[in-house]
Amino acid sequence: MKLSRPGVLPEPVTVAALLLKVPPVEPTVTVAEVLELFTDNPKLVAIPIVADGLPRGIINRKTIIEGFARPYTRELLGRKPIASFMDVQPLVIDLLTDLDDLSHTIMESGMHYMHDGFIITKDGRYAGMGTGYDLMRTITERTQANLYSLAHFDALTGLPNRLLFLDRLNQTMAQAHRNERLVAVMLLDLDRFKAINDTLGHTMGDLLLKSVAERLAECVREDDTVARLGGDEFTVLLPEIRYIQDAAAVAQKILDALAQPFFLDGHEVFIGTSIGISLYPFDEELSALLRNADTAMYEAKQDGGNTYQFYTAEMSTASLRRLSLEGALRRALERGEFVLHYQPQIDLARDEIVGAEALVRWQHPDLGLLGPMEFIPLAEENGLIVPLGEWVLRTACAQNRAWQNAGLPPIRVTVNLSVRQFHQKNLADIVARILEQTGLDAQRLELEITESCLIQNTQTTVTLLTELNRLGVRISIDDFGTGYSSLAYLKRFPIDTLKIDRSFVCDIDTDPDDAAIVKAIIALAQSLEMHVIAEGVETRNQLDFLHTYQCNEIQGYLVSPPLPAGDFAALLAMDARGPVAIRPPADRRRPLGHGVGGQSETNRL
Numbered sequence: 001m002k003l004s005r006p007g008v009l010p011e012p013v014t015v016a017a018l019l020l021k022v023p024p025v026e027p028t029v030t031v032a033e034v035l036e037l038f039t040d041n042p043k044l045v046a047i048p049i050v051a052d053g054l055p056r057g058i059i060n061r062k063t064i065i066e067g068f069a070r071p072y073t074r075e076l077l078g079r080k081p082i083a084s085f086m087d088v089q090p091l092v093i094d095l096l097t098d099l100d101d102l103s104h105t106i107m108e109s110g111m112h113y114m115h116d117g118f119i120i121t122k123d124g125r126y127a128g129m130g131t132g133y134d135l136m137r138t139i140t141e142r143t144q145a146n147l148y149s150l151a152h153f154d155a156l157t158g159l160p161n162r163l164l165f166l167d168r169l170n171q172t173m174a175q176a177h178r179n180e181r182l183v184a185v186m187l188l189d190l191d192r193f194k195a196i197n198d199t200l201g202h203t204m205g206d207l208l209l210k211s212v213a214e215r216l217a218e219c220v221r222e223d224d225t226v227a228r229l230g231g232d233e234f235t236v237l238l239p240e241i242r243y244i245q246d247a248a249a250v251a252q253k254i255l256d257a258l259a260q261p262f263f264l265d266g267h268e269v270f271i272g273t274s275i276g277i278s279l280y281p282f283d284e285e286l287s288a289l290l291r292n293a294d295t296a297m298y299e300a301k302q303d304g305g306n307t308y309q310f311y312t313a314e315m316s317t318a319s320l321r322r323l324s325l326e327g328a329l330r331r332a333l334e335r336g337e338f339v340l341h342y343q344p345q346i347d348l349a350r351d352e353i354v355g356a357e358a359l360v361r362w363q364h365p366d367l368g369l370l371g372p373m374e375f376i377p378l379a380e381e382n383g384l385i386v387p388l389g390e391w392v393l394r395t396a397c398a399q400n401r402a403w404q405n406a407g408l409p410p411i412r413v414t415v416n417l418s419v420r421q422f423h424q425k426n427l428a429d430i431v432a433r434i435l436e437q438t439g440l441d442a443q444r445l446e447l448e449i450t451e452s453c454l455i456q457n458t459q460t461t462v463t464l465l466t467e468l469n470r471l472g473v474r475i476s477i478d479d480f481g482t483g484y485s486s487l488a489y490l491k492r493f494p495i496d497t498l499k500i501d502r503s504f505v506c507d508i509d510t511d512p513d514d515a516a517i518v519k520a521i522i523a524l525a526q527s528l529e530m531h532v533i534a535e536g537v538e539t540r541n542q543l544d545f546l547h548t549y550q551c552n553e554i555q556g557y558l559v560s561p562p563l564p565a566g567d568f569a570a571l572l573a574m575d576a577r578g579p580v581a582i583r584p585p586a587d588r589r590r591p592l593g594h595g596v597g598g599q600s601e602t603n604r605l
C-alpha cells in the first residue's frame, strides 16, 4: 500500500461513498414483478420500496428468492403486493453522514451484522441504497489504512517514521544490489533545536519541525524518502545515485533550503542542521549504514554544525575528485588533453612487432597523466565516451597511417570500443568514414570489444560485426575467458582474434588451473582458425609457456609498456633493423591505472 505523504490518516468520507443508484419500486407492485427484477439482474442484492420519494422499506434478494422457491407459495403469493413482505424498519442514513461515525454507531449499538439500507438526502428523500457488504468492506479498508498510517507515519509531520524508513531502506538495498547503484543514507539532526523549544515554546518547536519536514520533502525527488526518526532527527534516503557527489549535492541543497529563515506565527526563526552520510555498498549492512551515518552526523556537529560529512574521508575525497573531474572531462576533448599511448604486440613465430594497442590517457592540467580507470567510467556515464571513442579511433588510424608514410614497417593498430560505442547505431559508417579520411587500409585496423558487447542485442550485433568484417576490419575479443564465455557466439560472430586475459597469463607458470585455461583457449582459437594473443606478459617463463603452446602473439611489460607515439615509432624502427624484439625495456615506467601486476588496463579505450 502506498500512501501519499504527508496526511497521516485517511481523509473523512461520507456515506455517499457507498451510494448505489438502484431504481426503487412502489409498495403496490406485485411479488411476481419483484421476483422478475431479481432474476433479471443477478447482481441485485436488494430493492428499495419508495412511495412519494420517501423510503418505505427494503426487499432482500434472499427473502424473495428463497420464499418463492417453494412451489405452493408461488401462485398464491405471486399476485400479492410487495408491501406485505418488506422489511418495514430499514436503516435510513443521511448522505452526508461520516462513514467513521456510522461505523462507530453501528458497533456501539452491538449490531453483529450489517443491513442493507437506504441512503437519503438531507431532506429525507430517497437517494439510493447502500449495502451492508460495501459498508463492511469500506470500514475494514479504512481501519487497515488507519492502522498502517499510525504504524508507519509520523503524526506530527506526516512523514514516514522510522519503521517505514527501515522498510524502504531494506528494499532499496536489495534493488541497488541488482542495479549496481549507490544508495545514500543521510541522517540529519537539527542544530540547537532545544533552544527553540526553550525560548519560543514547544508548540512553536512543533511548528518548526513541520516546516522543516516540508522543506526537506521539496529538496528531493519522487523516489527519495524523507523520514522523521523522532525528536529533531530526520533521514533522507536516496535510493539510486550514480556518483558519490550526487549525495553531496542533495546535502548541500538541503543545507541551503534550511538556511532560509522560517516564519512561524510572526517569528522569524533560523535553524541549521548537521548531516551525516553513509553509502551502500561502501557499507553493506543496514546496521552499519545507520551507525556510520550517525558517526558522520556527529562529526558534522563537531565541525560546528550546519554542514555535511561523509562517513569516511575516502568517500569525501573520492567525491570531490570526481566532482572536479566531471567538469574538466567535458572540456578536455576540446582542449586536446587526451593522448594515446601504444603498446607493441609481438608475433612469436616471426619475433617482430606486428601491432600496437592504442590506449588513452588524459593529460590533466593539475593532476598529471591519468589512466583510463580514472575517467572512462565517468565518460561512460555522461555520454562523453562516444565522441572520445571516435577521437581515439581517428587518432589511432591517422597515427598508424603516419608511421607507414614515414617508411616504418606496416603494422596493425588495435582500438578498444566501449559497450556504449559498440551499440551506437552508425558505428560501421563511422569506422568506414575514418578509414577513408585517414587513408588507412582496413586490414591495418583491429577493433577490440569485450564479451559483454556480444551478449546483448544478438541480431544487431551480428549485423554490425558482419558490416565491419565486410569493410575488412579485424575484430578481437578482449579479456577472453573472464566473461560469459558462451562458446556458441564464437562460431556465430565473425571474430578474428581472442585475447587471453592478463589474469590467466599472470600465473601460468605457477597455477595449473590458469595454465590449463590458457592452453584450452589457444587450442580453441586454433581449431576455430582464430588468431590468439596473450596480454600482460611480464616474465620469460610466461613467454616460454606461450611459445610452447603456440600462442600467436603477446604483449606486456616483458616487451614494453604502452609508449607515447614517438617512442613507439623509435622502437618500431629499431625492431625493423634487428631481430630481437623481446627484451626487457630499459625504461620500466610505472603503469597507469590500478591493478594486479601493476599494468592492468581494465577500462576500455
Ligand SMILES: Nc1nc2c(ncn2[C@@H]2O[C@H](COP(=O)(O)OP(=O)(O)OP(=O)(O)O)[C@@H](O)[C@H]2O)c(=O)[nH]1
Pocket (backbone or CB within 6 Å): 156, 189, 190, 191, 192, 193, 194, 195, 197, 201, 202, 203, 204, 205, 206, 209, 230, 231, 232, 301
Ligand atoms: N517541539 C518538539 N521538541 C521535541 C520533539 N521531540 C524532541 N524534541 C526536543 O528536541 C530536542 C532534540 O535534542 P538534541 O538534538 O539532542 O538537542 P539540540 O538542541 O538540537 O542540540 P544539537 O542537536 O546537539 O545541536 C530535545 O530538546 C527534545 O526535547 C517534538 O516532537 N517537538
Ligand SMILES: [Mg+2]
Pocket (backbone or CB within 6 Å): 189, 190, 191, 192, 193, 194, 232
Ligand atoms: Mg538536535
